[in-house]
Amino acid sequence: MQRTSVTAALALGGAALAIAPATAAARPTISMSGSTSVAPLAAKLAKGYLRARPGAASFRLAQGGSDIGVADVARGRVTIGNSSRDPKPTDPGGLVFNKIARDAICISTNRGNRLSGVSQATVRAIFGGKVRDWSQVPGSNIRGPIDVIVRTAASGTQDAFQKIFLDKTKVTSTAAQKASNGLVAQSIRSDPRAVGYVSLAFTKGLNDARYQGVGCTLRNAKSGQYLGTRNFWMVTRGPARGAAAQFIRWIQRTAAAARIIATGWVPLR
């Protein structure tokens, strides 16, 4: 593995936050690192877990990106690696991906472009570079060249977008690649000709292009009507054991955890 301690410093937004005061010595510690998309959910779940079972464990949560989380857990640096992408063939062997929730990916345009109801074919034509002018896109009220904004190859969101929306279509080589959800959102907000995709939590101030005519909202994602959803994973080395196993089981099985997830994501049940 290429991962060194330098990586943690390189990873943007790699801020660590301690959730519980680690005072009791006997209390098992669950450490997590990885996806920036999963991190807000993981923090909420950890808080909820401590409320439901006070003293059951103490938590340490760091970020860094899905690949960092997978690499960290494979080397035993953390108990749980958070990942917003599905397992990949290059992942180290012996890892178990535990699904904890689903998240929606929204196709977004600038507020000045009231594009609404894009079909799968249109999305593929735009992101594949076949259609390059807004005048050729049905439902768009502006004209002029399209600015396509995507994520870098290493991003979990890019991986999910490719699988869910594009399948075999290749993203056009003229697309601008941004390093985070926030940068994509900012680029769309400041460019009337832009189109891109962001995680549901980042859609504030953007126009929802309503993939296949269904609004990209939590309600539609929960009901299953909105099709652009992806999985959130907690990765462990081998089947989860001890405190981590109890935590993951609590997330997957209890109504309390489902309620927490439902505040911004799609619970499994």
Next chain:
Amino acid sequence: MSVTAPPGDTVARVATERTDRRVELLLGALASAILVLIAAMIVFVFAKAWPSFSHNGLAWFGPGGNVDDQLGQIFNSPANPAAYEYTLHAWPLLYATLLTTGGAVLIGLTFALLSAVFIVEFAPPGLRRVLQPVVRLLAAVPSVIYGLIGILVIVPFVGNHLISEARRKSVAYVVQLSGTSLLVAVLILTVMITPIMIAIIVDALRTVPRSWTEGAAALGVNRWRVMWTITVRAARPAIVAAAVLATARALGEAIMLSMVSGSVGFAPNPLDGLTVLFEPVRPLAATIVDNAEGLSVKPFGQTIYAFAAILLVSSFFLSFAGWVAKQPLKRYGTRS
């Protein structure tokens, strides 16, 4: 030499010499540790980067294909180490680094030299007292702040007001012109590195002996000519040093360029005329930042380390070139 020990007291003198010796050893060890650290860093980066270079040979530095596609393929390599993908033609990234760094240093150096001459020779004392601290303050502003201003203010302005519809359409099938561009990258980079150059050059101009300039003035030469023919000429080694330092900062600038320079591995084509200024670029350091998330994929990490190795080597060449450039200038100079 001891001040406290009474003369003739050999015990005290020996003790003092021992203290000196200990300090010498300690400081020597610290200085050597830096050398060891640098050597270790070079070996580490090159060892990590080697597979990427050895797979591509000299083609690594050449053009060919789309560099972002190649990075994507490297990232999605199969699990089998024998089947790792390494093919990469990094020319667009190298070219972008040259363009942004070269452009910013050329513009910045001209501007810095003229400003320094003004501050030292022509500025009224009141203005000088304000200008100098402001320049030093500007030199210390973190680059991410420049990046934020760039992405929130300058990029949207360029994208929405300076790029015409016709210009956008003329290259729509090759590249998107959205405001993140070579122009903005060079502009902000220039603003970033100029204050450092001004500060260094001002200090250098000050060290030129007063008697030299007074002698020239006594012969009836005006202040502008004295400045150019004597003061600036004598300070040339320091000006080279300022340029080298600024180039190093521009070369390594990552966060700001990652935010404003376009996020596409595109090599701007000079034949496009003015449009070149609005075309996106992505220099090496920005590429490393943008792709840090994928370091854990082995061949991808090795490719990223190859970028780092190139930056490391260029900064060495830069110091060396600066040293070479200073040699013939030294005999005019007041600084060695």
